[in-house]
Amino acid sequence: MYKLISGISFLIRAWLCYNTIDNIPILANPIANSILLEVISLYTILVLISRKIVGIFYKAGDAPTFGAILYFFVYLINLGIMYIIMILLTKIGILPI
Secondary structure, three states: OHHHHHHHHHHHHHHHHHHHHHHOHHHHOHHHHHHHHHHHOHHHHHHHHHHHHHHHHOOOOOOHHHHHHHHHHHHHHHHHHHHHHHHHHHHHOOOOO
């Protein structure tokens, strides 16, 4: 069951990341695109933050299916927060660089 849930979670997260982060207006600027996706990598930041939060509530090996589901929802919440922040920074005029 874990492999099924984990695989579905990955596909949904990848699709949502593509539809949110990859469509932020700042990425139209090639310099900003290089910085955000290659040097800093927003995807890596999302993974690190999500795993840290999940690690607070879940110990590895206890119930892997529960861990995969928890990680999915924490990742979605973090993705939404990051997307809202990027949109607000764009509207305020801080972004694009």
